[in-house]
Amino acid sequence: MTWIVSECLKRVEEITGKEVISIPVDLCDKDELDNVFTKYKINCVLHFAALKAVGESVSMPLNYYRNNVGGSITLLEVMKAHNVKKMVYSSSATVYGTPQKLPLTEDHPTGLGCTNPYGKSKHFVEEILKDLVKSDDAWSVISLRYFNPVGAHESGKIGEDPKGIPNNIMPYIAQVAVGRRKDLKVFGNDYNTPDGTGVRDYVHIQDLAMGHVAALTKILTPNFSGWKVYNLGTGSGLSVLQLVKAFEVASGQKVPYEIVGRRPGDIDASYADVSLAKKELCWEATKDVLDMCRDTWKWQSTNPNGYQVSK
Numbered sequence: 001m002t003w004i005v006s007e008c009l010k011r012v013e014e015i016t017g018k019e020v021i022s023i024p025v026d027l028c029d030k031d032e033l034d035n036v037f038t039k040y041k042i043n044c045v046l047h048f049a050a051l052k053a054v055g056e057s058v059s060m061p062l063n064y065y066r067n068n069v070g071g072s073i074t075l076l077e078v079m080k081a082h083n084v085k086k087m088v089y090s091s092s093a094t095v096y097g098t099p100q101k102l103p104l105t106e107d108h109p110t111g112l113g114c115t116n117p118y119g120k121s122k123h124f125v126e127e128i129l130k131d132l133v134k135s136d137d138a139w140s141v142i143s144l145r146y147f148n149p150v151g152a153h154e155s156g157k158i159g160e161d162p163k164g165i166p167n168n169i170m171p172y173i174a175q176v177a178v179g180r181r182k183d184l185k186v187f188g189n190d191y192n193t194p195d196g197t198g199v200r201d202y203v204h205i206q207d208l209a210m211g212h213v214a215a216l217t218k219i220l221t222p223n224f225s226g227w228k229v230y231n232l233g234t235g236s237g238l239s240v241l242q243l244v245k246a247f248e249v250a251s252g253q254k255v256p257y258e259i260v261g262r263r264p265g266d267i268d269a270s271y272a273d274v275s276l277a278k279k280e281l282c283w284e285a286t287k288d289v290l291d292m293c294r295d296t297w298k299w300q301s302t303n304p305n306g307y308q309v310s311k
């Protein structure tokens with residue numbers, strides 16, 4: 001289970017005081033899914049399941065389309081068969097492609113500049129969900145477009161432990177700080193941003209978890225129906241070098257880096273307009289970049305080799 005899912009389930013447990021059980025299922029296995037829906041009374045599905053490495057998706061497109069798109073269709077078919085017609089979907093800011101204007105609002109066109117199968121799979125599933133809601137007004141779906149989720153649970157017990165070389169920046173920085181990797185490769189310093197490095201909207205995983213609780217609360221209100229989409233970010237952009245500096249301050253560790261060439265498919269800047277989530281979900285991010293770095297460091301420093309040896 002990924003750290004995003006663990007974090008969200010923990011928050012739901014803390015808030016409801018009820019135990020949350022997790023049952024591993026193969027998203028593409030209809031019979032397995034059917035058994036789960038037969039056994040449990042399900043009101044709403046929080047659909048987190050997806051492969052998410054951009055580079056890997058370019059070399060293994062069929063795996064991404066089979067799992068992320070095919071798996072979602074199978075899940076929706078089983079939901080329909082059991083008359084469960086509410087879903088909170090984990091989407092991504094990646095559906096916006098190259099921003100036409102910043103900050104990104106939910107009505108920005110999607111799908112146009114998606115450069116990789118991962119991003120396209122998120123966009124395709126959003127389109128499928130929209131069609132489904134149009135076809136039958138008993139369906140309601142909230143799509144949450146995550147910006148750049150980072151951080152760890154403040155206990156230091158739940159954190160991101162990518163297999164192999166991390167694709168995303170925060171776990172890479174953390175592994176450099178803990179001495180597992182020599183230096184961070186900064187992908188390009190010639191972007192159209194104040195210091196030339198890529199700008200992103202990093203959002204703490206615990207805020208993201210609370211965004212799911214807010215979406216769940218909304219979708220379960222009796223008068224809610226149809227399709228809604230919300231950005232989950234802080235609303236502020238931070239460059240790669242700003243993030244490195246913040247991590248050094250929060251951890252007290254040096255993070256050596258080397259500027260290298262651009263990573264194919266990367267964009268200059270991406271950050272969210274978060275006013276819709278604030279207005280309609282009563283949600284906004286509460287944690288800043290130092291919180292994100294401090295909690296990541298707490299997890300990484302107490303689990304220098306990830307979950308492998310700390311269990």
Ligand SMILES: CC(=O)N[C@H]1[C@@H](OP(=O)(O)OP(=O)(O)OC[C@H]2O[C@@H](n3ccc(=O)[nH]c3=O)[C@H](O)[C@@H]2O)O[C@H](CO)[C@H](O)[C@@H]1O
Nearest residue numbers: 052092093094146147167168169172185186187198266270
């Ligand atoms: C804006 C956008 O579409 N964001 C999505 C994209 O994140 P990103 O591709 O923006 O996340 P990332 O953590 O891979 O990169 C963030 C920033 O760090 C830079 N970088 C990254 C790694 C590294 O070793 N060195 C380095 O310099 C990278 O060029 C970028 O400017 O994909 C993620 C899944 O993987 C999520 O779906 C994000 O929502």
